[in-house]
Amino acid sequence: RKEVEQDPGPFNVPEGATVAFNCTYSNSASQSFFWYRQDCRKEPKLLMSVYSSGNEDGRFTAQLNRASQYISLLIRDSKLSDSATYLCVVNTNAGKSTFGDGTTLTVKP
Amino acid sequence: DAGVIQSPRHEVTEMGQEVTLRCKPISGHNSLFWYRQTMMRGLELLIYFNNNVPIDDSGMPEDRFSAKMPNASFSTLKIQPSEPRDSAVYFCASSSPLRYEQYFGPGTRLTVT
Numbered sequence: 001r002k003e004v005e006q007d008p009g010p011f012n013v014p015e016g017a018t019v020a021f022n023c024t025y026s027n028s029a030s031q032s033f034f035w036y037r038q039d040c041r042k043e044p045k046l047l048m049s050v051y052s053s054g055n056e057d058g059r060f061t062a063q064l065n066r067a068s069q070y071i072s073l074l075i076r077d078s079k080l081s082d083s084a085t086y087l088c089v090v091n092t093n094a095g096k097s098t099f100g101d102g103t104t105l106t107v108k109p
Numbered sequence: 110d111a112g113v114i115q116s117p118r119h120e121v122t123e124m125g126q127e128v129t130l131r132c133k134p135i136s137g138h139n140s141l142f143w144y145r146q147t148m149m150r151g152l153e154l155l156i157y158f159n160n161n162v163p164i165d166d167s168g169m170p171e172d173r174f175s176a177k178m179p180n181a182s183f184s185t186l187k188i189q190p191s192e193p194r195d196s197a198v199y200f201c202a203s204s205s206p207l208r209y210e211q212y213f214g215p216g217t218r219l220t221v222t
Contacts, residue, residue, distance in 0.1 A: 032209040043200055043213035044152070087152070091209045096165060097142075101151040 001026055004090050006100035014108055017078050021103045023071045023088030032091035033064055035073050037084045038102065044087055047073075078107045111135070113214035115201050121220045127189040130217045133182055134203030142211060143176055143186050144200040152200075158184065191221045 006023045013019050025033075033050035048055065050062040050071050061074040071088055088100040114133040122128055134141050142157040156166040158178045166176070173192070178184040188195055198218050202211040 034210060043216050045213065046210050049210065089211075096154070096157060097209060097211060098154075099152045 002100075003027060003092060003098045004088055004100040006086075006088050006103050008101060008103060010104040010106055012106045012108060013078055015078060015080060017107075018074065018076050019078055019105060020075075021073045021086055021088075021105075023073075023090075023100055025069050025071070025088075025090045025092075025098075027090070027092045028066075028069060030069075030090045030092050032097075033062075033071050034089040034097075035060075035062055035071075036087040036089055036099075038087060039084050044099075047086070075105075078105075080107050080109065083107045113201055113203055113212055115199075115214035115217050117217060118215060119218045119220075121222065122191055123222055124192055125190045126221075127187065128191045128195075128219060128221075130186040130199050130201075130219070132184045132186070132201030132214060134184070134201070135205075135212055136182070138203035138205045138212075139181070140204045140206075140211075141178060141184050142202040142204075143184070144202065144213075145197045146200060146216075147197045155186070188219075191219075193221045195219060196221050 004025050035047040036044040037047045038044040050064045054063045059076045063072045083106050085102040085104045087102045089097050116131045140159050143155040146152045155168045156176045161178045176186045198216045200216045202213040204211045
């Protein structure tokens with residue numbers, strides 16, 4: 001079993017839709033959690049950190065459920081520019097991050 | 110502010126040649142990571158340094174790969190000899206003390222023929 005697992009998708013949604021991604025992790029001692037976004041042929045870029053209390057940044061909401069060991073990302077009112085691969089990242093040891101394989105999102109007109 | 114800088118951006122070489130990839134982390138960051146990304150295997154951590162010291166190199170595929178960080182502002186990843194299966198995008202990333210968010214460079218796209 002992989003340390004960090006994501007549904008690879010692809011998710012194909014129309015503009016304006018709400019879409020949610022989940023990510024599960026296996027190490028209960030994990031401490032820090034993030035979502036990254038990667039566009040085609042580009043480097044991964046930090047989208048947002050994920051806090052226990054949940055956090056929101058505009059149309060994006062991230063949630064952490066430590067008991068069930070999963071992280072979620074919700075995108076509301078999706079835009080064409082949201083099309084990308086979304087990577088879930090978990091810090092299992094201090095300073096070392098484990099990346100999921102990513103979930104591909106395509107937003108269509 | 111300058112982000113993570115990598116060079117070269119593209120490298121095409123023949124099998125058996127030595128390849129050296131370079132990375133300059135963000136100033137003030139004390140952790141540096143080398144990753145490899147392919148369609149088949151996704152993003153793989155090769156090695157990471159903390160305060161210029163290699164902490165975990167368990168992801169380095171074999172002895173043909175080596176990495177150094179002689180000072181806080183420079184790191185290299187060397188492949189000698191290179192093989193076609195080494196073709197991939199190699200990313201360098203850095204993070205600041207006590208924070209785990211990593212910032213990636215633009216990557217080096219390596220093609221070994």
